[in-house]
Amino acid sequence: MTVRVRFAPSPTGEPHIGNVRTVVFNWLFARKMGGRFILRIEDTDRTRYQPESIPIIMEGLRWLGLDWDEGPGLEELRRSGVENAEAYGVGGPHGPYVQSERLERYREVAEELVERGWAYRCNCSPERLERVRRMQRARKLPVMYDRHCRDLPPGAVSPDEPHVIRLKVPLTGQTVVHDVIKGDVVYDNAGIDDQVLLKSDGFPTYHLAVVVDDHDMRITHIIRADHWIPSTPKHILMYEALGWDIPTYCHVPLVLGEDGKPLAKRHGATSVTQFRDQGYLPEALFNFLALLGWAPGEGEEQEIFGREELIERFDLFRVNRAPATFSYSKLDWMNGVYIRGLSQDDLLERLIPVWQRAGLVPDPCPEDMRATLRRVVPLVQERLKRLTDVVDLTEFFFSEIEPPSAVLLMQKGLDAGQSLEVLRRARYVLTQVEDFSEERVEGVLRGLVEEMGLKNRQVFGVIRVATTGKKVSPPLFGTLSILGRQRVLARLEAAEAVLGVSSKS
RNA sequence: GCCCCCAUCGUCUAGCCAGGUCUAGGACACAGGCCUUUCAAGCCUGCGACACGGGUUCAAAUCCCGUUGGGGGCACCA
Numbered sequence: 001m002t003v004r005v006r007f008a009p010s011p012t013g014e015p016h017i018g019n020v021r022t023v024v025f026n027w028l029f030a031r032k033m034g035g036r037f038i039l040r041i042e043d044t045d046r047t048r049y050q051p052e053s054i055p056i057i058m059e060g061l062r063w064l065g066l067d068w069d070e071g072p073g074l075e076e077l078r079r080s081g082v083e084n085a086e087a088y089g090v091g092g093p094h095g096p097y098v099q100s101e102r103l104e105r106y107r108e109v110a111e112e113l114v115e116r117g118w119a120y121r122c123n124c125s126p127e128r129l130e131r132v133r134r135m136q137r138a139r140k141l142p143v144m145y146d147r148h149c150r151d152l153p154p155g156a157v158s159p160d161e162p163h164v165i166r167l168k169v170p171l172t173g174q175t176v177v178h179d180v181i182k183g184d185v186v187y188d189n190a191g192i193d194d195q196v197l198l199k200s201d202g203f204p205t206y207h208l209a210v211v212v213d214d215h216d217m218r219i220t221h222i223i224r225a226d227h228w229i230p231s232t233p234k235h236i237l238m239y240e241a242l243g244w245d246i247p248t249y250c251h252v253p254l255v256l257g258e259d260g261k262p263l264a265k266r267h268g269a270t271s272v273t274q275f276r277d278q279g280y281l282p283e284a285l286f287n288f289l290a291l292l293g294w295a296p297g298e299g300e301e302q303e304i305f306g307r308e309e310l311i312e313r314f315d316l317f318r319v320n321r322a323p324a325t326f327s328y329s330k331l332d333w334m335n336g337v338y339i340r341g342l343s344q345d346d347l348l349e350r351l352i353p354v355w356q357r358a359g360l361v362p363d364p365c366p367e368d369m370r371a372t373l374r375r376v377v378p379l380v381q382e383r384l385k386r387l388t389d390v391v392d393l394t395e396f397f398f399s400e401i402e403p404p405s406a407v408l409l410m411q412k413g414l415d416a417g418q419s420l421e422v423l424r425r426a427r428y429v430l431t432q433v434e435d436f437s438e439e440r441v442e443g444v445l446r447g448l449v450e451e452m453g454l455k456n457r458q459v460f461g462v463i464r465v466a467t468t469g470k471k472v473s474p475p476l477f478g479t480l481s482i483l484g485r486q487r488v489l490a491r492l493e494a495a496e497a498v499l500g501v502s503s504k505s
Numbered sequence: 506g507c508c509c510c511c512a513u514c515g516u517c518u519a520g521c522c523a524g525g526u527c528u529a530g531g532a533c534a535c536a537g538g539c540c541u542u543u544c545a546a547g548c549c550u551g552c553g554a555c556a557c558g559g560g561u562u563c564a565a566a567u568c569c570c571g572u573u574g575g576g577g578g579c580a581c582c583a
Contacts, residue, residue: 008583009583010582010583011582012582042583043583044583045583046580047582048582048583112573122581126581127537129580129581133579133580136506136507137506139506140507141506141507141508141545142506142508142579143506143507143579144507144508144579150530153525157532164581166581174534182509182510182511185509186509187509188508191507191509191579192508193509193579193580195580195582196580196581198581199581201581203581203583205580205581206583207581208582209583210583224510225573225577226510226511226577227510227576227577228577228578228583229510229577229578230508230509230510230577230578230579231578231579232509253510253511254576254577256575256576258516260575260576262576264578288517291518291532292517293517293518294518295517295518296519297518297519297520298519299519299520299531300519300531301519301529301530301531301532302531302532303518303531303532303533310547315530320511320518321510321511321512322509322510322511322512323510323575323576323577324516324517324518325517325531326516326517327516327517327533327534327536329516329533330516330517330532330533330534332533333532333534334533336545340546342545367528381544381546382545382546382547382578383544383545383546384545385545387537392542411571413564431552446540449542455542456542457541457543458542459542460518460542460543461542461543463542464543465543468543470543470544470552471543471544472543472544472545473543473544474543474544474545475542475544476542476543477542477544490519
């Protein structure tokens with residue numbers, strides 16, 4: 001049987017990265033098994049519904065390379081208000097893949113459950129339900145529906161009046177969740193609530209919809225976050241009532257934030273688009289996510305895995321039972337590894353939009369500027385953890401700098417007079433040097449160090465601060481060469497003025 | 506309150522299922538050093554964990570029980 005798994009986001013905002021990690025597991029498992037990865041939109045909560053989040057979710061998946069084999073088709077997406085539906089419409093043989101388009105089907109199944117004696121109509125008011133719950137809490141009893149309508153005579157609640165349909169959970173016996181990661185989890189039926197399946201607005205609850213859709217869409221493995229475990233017995237009861245095959249459950253742990261709490265919006269950068277905007281590479285994030293809660297084992301000590309390698313090695317049944325904490329510092333390291341592994345051309349193409357967003361480079365990027373940027377790339381490549389780091393590191397190439405303060409200019413062991421001397425002589429040799437290639441610049445400046453009997457760090461330090469305005473910069477000779485003679489001489493002169501004034505005073 | 510899940514360095518993990526090869530291995534982070542024009546990168550070294558208590562066994566990180574700690578669920582939300 002072909003493996004079929006799904007990601008079923010609710011369009012109420014952007015999924016956070018912990019959720020995305022679970023998607024990565026789904027996708028990896030599907031690809032590993034030669035199966036199908038299905039995208040389904042669970043939009044049954046009309047109060048929290050945000051249609052604009054649908055394309056954002058899809059864009060995030062696509063950016064990470066998580067392509068889906070079946071999912072909402074063109075027309076479905078259009079009806080959901082997705083503007084560039086043609087970019088994302090996929091369709092498939094088991095649609096519709098948007099739950100609000102499947103209302104009739106849920107009603108049909110709910111009615112079937114009623115007919116089979118596995119569900120019943122209930123017209124209890126929200127006020128009464130709340131009263132019951134309050135009482136239960138006060139008496140420290142399990143909080144659940146008191147089954148007031150469960151044994152009403154047939155027809156006591158008219159199908160025409162507003163009502164919900166509830167699952168009629170057996171009062172005795174046990175239901176076992178066979179989970180491939182957690183093992184067998186046993187629940188007493190007596191502790192399972194008579195869950196609402198069909199809401200009074202005609203929409204299904206998650207519990208009905210997920211069972212119907214997973215069955216209709218022939219899902220074989222349900223890989224989802226483990227906070228769903230407690231509601232799984234209800235789902236199993238429904239499969240049994242309907243005579244349907246029960247899928248294989250794989251409840252994977254939640255991803256924790258650095259405070260040990262499950263990852264949520266308040267943890268800062270948590271959506272895929274935010275990671276993208278902060279300069280993370282999709283291949284690095286993907287690699288990192290795959291290793292969050294899973295490891296190849298067998299003594300394997302490699303950490304950097306390409307997509308194909310991960311597909312080949314991924315083993316769903318080895319996923320950790322315990323939750324993992326999302327570590328930004330390790331992600332940063334891994335991202336740096338991937339940046340260093342990029343070809344210079346590739347890195348250039350990824351950096352240009354970053355410079356553009358920072359307002360340092362016009363869009364489109366002029367050809368001559370591109371040529372200059374091409375020279376900057378090797379200077380910064382091994383210094384970047386995130387693409388966005390390039391802004392601070394290279395800003396001085398694009399705009400004029402404020403002449404640095406005397407304090408910043410002076411290096412260890414040099415006073416203002418000596419520093420000034422360094423700048424004057426540097427300006428002299430750089431005026432004389434026949435061209436401004438990195439090699440020539442290096443040659444004359446090293447000669448200057450020799451002549452003055454100073455240390456490399458002293459001479460190069462003063463020049464660095466004078467020309468970049470910072471103590472930390474890319475390698476000096478390449479930097480000067482790119483800046484060009486004119487700008488370098490001007491900046492040296494401006495710095496001399498600063499020191500000249502301060503040495504007189 | 507009731508139900509459920511989880512537990513190896515600060516973090517991600519290997520080892521656990523098929524007890525001995527584990528004075529517990531790797532990675533990130535951190536500290537120190539080397540290299541060096543700054544910062545990185547790279548290399549070397551260091552720091553650092555089987556939550557606790559019982560039991561089973563010749564032998565337990567590995568199996569069992571309990572405790573503690575953390576987390577999740579208990580909606581006409583997903």
